[in-house]
Amino acid sequence: MKIASIQLEINDQESKEERIQRAAALVDQAAADADLILLPEIWATGYFSFDNYVKEAEPLDGSFVQLFADKAKQHAVWIFAGSFVEVKDSSYYNTSVMFDRQGKLAGTYQKTHLFRYGSKEGEILTRGEGAKVFETEFGKIGLTTCYDLRFPELYRQQVDLGAEFFLITSAWPHQRLEHWKMFNTARALENQCFLISCNCVGTTRGVLLGGHSSVIDPWGTVLASSGERETIVKAEIDPTEVQRIREVFPSLKHRVL
Numbered sequence: 001m002k003i004a005s006i007q008l009e010i011n012d013q014e015s016k017e018e019r020i021q022r023a024a025a026l027v028d029q030a031a032a033d034a035d036l037i038l039l040p041e042i043w044a045t046g047y048f049s050f051d052n053y054v055k056e057a058e059p060l061d062g063s064f065v066q067l068f069a070d071k072a073k074q075h076a077v078w079i080f081a082g083s084f085v086e087v088k089d090s091s092y093y094n095t096s097v098m099f100d101r102q103g104k105l106a107g108t109y110q111k112t113h114l115f116r117y118g119s120k121e122g123e124i125l126t127r128g129e130g131a132k133v134f135e136t137e138f139g140k141i142g143l144t145t146c147y148d149l150r151f152p153e154l155y156r157q158q159v160d161l162g163a164e165f166f167l168i169t170s171a172w173p174h175q176r177l178e179h180w181k182m183f184n185t186a187r188a189l190e191n192q193c194f195l196i197s198c199n200c201v202g203t204t205r206g207v208l209l210g211g212h213s214s215v216i217d218p219w220g221t222v223l224a225s226s227g228e229r230e231t232i233v234k235a236e237i238d239p240t241e242v243q244r245i246r247e248v249f250p251s252l253k254h255r256v257l
């Protein structure tokens with residue numbers, strides 16, 4: 001299973017349309033050697049551009065979702081397109097979308113824990129309803145978003161729903177980079193899951209983003225990570241490692257609570 005996590009640069013010069021075109025070109029590039037491609041959190045609008053959330057929001061059947069459904073079909077690749085601001089019944093959500101190789105919408109997730117520290121997300125958006133796990137050709141995948149990483153119970157709920165992989169879309173600032181790295185490793189290790197994260201880089205609205213998108217195995221080993229530049233983080237993983245490690249070191253079976 002070949003992974004390509006597109007660590008996109010966000011700045012204040014690009015428009016939403018320009019950024020979408022640039023990301024689509026990076027998806028074309030990554031698709032040459034990938035089974036699963038990831039993008040970060042609210043990257044088209046820019047996570048910290050809260051003043052643009054309402055005017056740039058789209059429904060689930062809008063052009064943003066359609067473009068990445070088409071890309072998944074065109075390249076016969078799974079795409080976790082990260083999140084966008086979804087409008088539904090006059091409410092707004094931080095919604096992630098995942099497509100299968102046929103371009104079918106295989107999973108959606110609305111961020112559960114809205115960020116409220118130096119962020120207007122919690123004032124504008126409505127939170128989602130918690131853990132979701134989706135069946136894929138690789139195994140069961142749980143989707144989560146950025147600040148969710150601080151809430152381990154959400155990942156345990158995903159494990160209880162059968163998760164073997166966590167895909168995490170993010171716009172995590174550099175200021176708390178050490179937390180990011182620790183949570184990435186801890187969530188993978190404590191739940192014996194592969195964790196694949198996609199963060200942004202660049203400076204937007206005065207916030208320096210942290211990068212360090214990662215691929216971490218169920219033993220907590222970082223298989224691939226990156227620095228703080230735009231890049232495509234790549235790794236090849238064996239999905240059967242989840243069951244092997246869970247059998248060799250059965251800590252999940254030793255839970256008493």
Ligand SMILES: NC(=O)CCC(=O)C(=O)O
Pocket residue numbers: 041047115145146147148150170171172173176179
């Ligand atoms: N986009 C986010 O949710 C940021 C979360 C964050 O910066 C933190 O938890 O720290």
